[in-house]
Amino acid sequence: MNRNLSQRHNICLADDQKTMKRIEIALKRSKELDQTAMMDQASKDYNHEACKNEMWNPERFSLLYKTWIWEQASPDQKVKLNQLFWIAYYSQIISAEIATIFFNQTSAAALYGMEDFRVVCDTLDLESAQERAHIHAFKTVSEKFEEEVFGERIFTYPMRTPFEKTMLFSDLSEFKQWWRKWQLQAFTAISANSAFVGCQYFTVRGLRTLNGKIVQHQLSRYFTEHPDKDNAPVPSKISYYHFIDESFHFNTSTIVSHDVINSLPKPSKIESIIGNMALQGCQKDHYNFSTAINGIFWYDPAIYQTIYKLMRSKVFNMNHNDAVEAVRRAFCEESEGMLASYKTHRESVDSYKAYLQDFHYINKENKELTLMASNNLEKHLKTNRKAFESFKKKAA
Template structure:
C-alpha cells in the first residue's frame, strides 16, 4: 500500500484504514468484487455481439413498443408495422450508442479515482474491482458498436450516422458587432481550428491552479493516472459526448476532474455522479430485462439485442452497487469535507441536474432533458431517410406535431422521469454534505412538466425549422 509522505498523513491513513476494515461497506465491496469476477456475463455479451445478424432479428420487437423512437406521437400512430419495428430497433441503437460513449468515460474516471484510493492506501480490493470494471466496459462497448452499426446500416444506411445537419454557421461572421471588435481581441477568444483559443487555455490553467491550490494539503494523493498525463503534456480528460459530456462544459469537467483525482472525499463524491449514469441506464434497461423474462417464460424467440440488454444489466448491477457504496458510505472513511470541497461537490451535482435532468422529452422515452436542436437534427434526417422518404415540408409538419403538441409520448416520458427521480432522491437525500436543492433533486423534479416541455420545445422547434427553410431556400 502507498501512504502519504508526511507523518501526520501516515497516521491519518493508518487510522482510517483500521476503521474501514470490517465495515459494512468494505464487506459489500469485497463480496461485489468476488461475485463480479466469478460471473460470465461479459463473455456472453462478447459472444452475442460477435454472432449478431440483423436479418435474424429484424422481424421482432427488441423491447416493449413504448421503448421506440417517436412512440405515442401522431406520426407513430400513422406509420406501418414495419416502420414501427424499425423505430423500436433504432431506439435500442441510440440508447446503447449513448451508453457506449458514457462507459468509455466511466473507464477514464475509474482510473482517475482508483489512483487516489491507491495513494491513500487500504482500498486495494476496491481498486481491483474498478480495474476489472474498466476491462468489462471495453467488451460492452464493442458489443454495442457492432450491433448498432449493423442495425443502422440495414435500416437507414449512412443517412443519419452523422450528427450535424449543416456546416459551421456563418451567423457569427455576419454579425454587425464583429467588425467593431479589434482583431487581436477576436484572436484571443477564437479557436484557430487547430486547438483551443488562447483565452480557453488561460481559463483552463487558472481553474487547474485554483483546484490544486485549494487541495494542496492532499497533493500526496494526486492520481498517478493524471500525473502521467501531465508528464506527457496531455490535457486533463473531459468527455465531449455521452452523459459525461452533458453534465457541464468541458472546462468545468476538467476542473472537477482535478478534484476527483486528488481529494479522497471528492473521489468518493464522483461516484454519486456515476450512480446518476447507473440509474439512468437501469431506468431504461430494466424494461428490456422484464421483456427478456416474459419471452423466456413463454418459450418464445429472444432477439439478440434483448439478450444483450439482459446480461448487460446483470453486469452493471455490480457497478451500480459499487457506485452506491462509495457515494453513500465510503466517503465517511475520510476526514470531513472542507467548505470548499462541499461547494465544488454541490456545484457538480447542480450542473448535472440543470444540464442532464432538467426536462422531459416527448419523442425519446427516458430522456430527462428538453429536446434540443441536435435531437431535432437527428429526427429531421430520420424522416428524410429511406425509412420514411419525406420531403422537407412534410418532415417539418410531422415534427411540429410530435414536438409541439401534447400526446401519449409525453406521458410515457413523464412515467420514466418519475421513476428516475425516485432513484435519484433515494441516494442524494442521504448525502448530508450536499446542497438542499441537490438532496431533493429540486431542478429535476421541477422539470417533470409536460406543459414546460411543450413550451420549451415549441420555441426550439420554431428556431430549428426556420434555419432549415433558410438553408434549403
C-alpha cells in the same frame, strides 16, 4: 504489524469491516456473474438479416412511441422505430460509459493513495473492463444496423473522449460546451488527488445508474420473457447481459458513495463545494426529458434535425413538407408518449431524492433536486414549440 507502521491515516477502510466485507462479496459475485464473454460473443453473432423483422425491446420502448409519428406508422415502420430506440438509447449509454471508464480510474488513483482501498480499486478495474465490452457490443450492433438500414450515421458517432458532452442531444451552446469541457478537465485533476472527491464521483454515478435501472430492467425483460431464448434477437440478449453487469455497478456506486466515503477524513469546505457542483451539473444534464425516447434526458429541439432526416429516409419516405409537419406534430403536441417520458422524469426525481437523503455534505438545492424538479410538461411544450419555429425556417 504495529498499527502506527501499517497505517498512515487515522481513519481507514480496515476499521469498517462491515463495509470491507460488502465490497469483497460484491467483487466476488461480480466476477462470478461477469457477462463480458457473453457480450463479446453476442457482438460476433449479430446478423442484421436474422433479426431485422422483430422488435428488440418491449413495444413501449420504441422511438417516438405513442406520438403522432408512431400512430401513423405501418407495422414494419413500428418495428424499425422499436429497433431505433435500442440504437439511440445505447448510443447514449456509450457516451456515459466512456466517461465512467475514465473517472473510475481517476477516482481509483486517489483512493489507492489511502490505506486498505485496494479492494475498491480492483472492483473499479473489473467494471472498466466490462464497460469496454459493453461499448464494443453497442457500437458493433448500432453501426452495422445503421449501415444496413440507412447507409449513414443517424444516432451513432465515432469514438470520443470523456471530455465531450455526455448528453448527445443537449441545449448546451458552444460556449457552454467549452466551459463544461474545462470543468471536466479540472474535476479530473481534483478527483485524482482527493479521495473524498473521488468517492463523491460515485454519488453522481449512482444517480446516473439509478436512472438507467428504471429503463434497463424493463429492456432486459424482452429477452427473459422471450418464448425462444436461443433464437431471441441478439440486441435483446445484449440488453440482458448489460443489465446484469450494471446491477453490480449500481451496487458499487451505492457502497462507495454511502459507506466507503465514511472511512475518509471529513471533507474540507472546498471538497464539499466541488461535490455539490458535480451534483448541480448532474441536475442540469437531467433537467430535460425526451419525447422521442423515454428514459433519456435529451433536449427535444436538438433532435429535430435527426428525426427530420429519419422521416426523409427510405424507412418513411416523406417529402420535405410532410417531414417537417411530422416533427411538429410529434414534439409540439401533447401525446401519450410525451406524458410517459415526463412520468419517467418525475420517477427519476423521486428516486434521486431518496438516494441523496442521508448525505451530510449535500446542500438543500441538490437534496431536493430543485433545478431538475422545476421542469414540467408546460415548460417542455413551450420550449419545443418556440424552437420549432426556428427549425422550420432553417429547414425551408
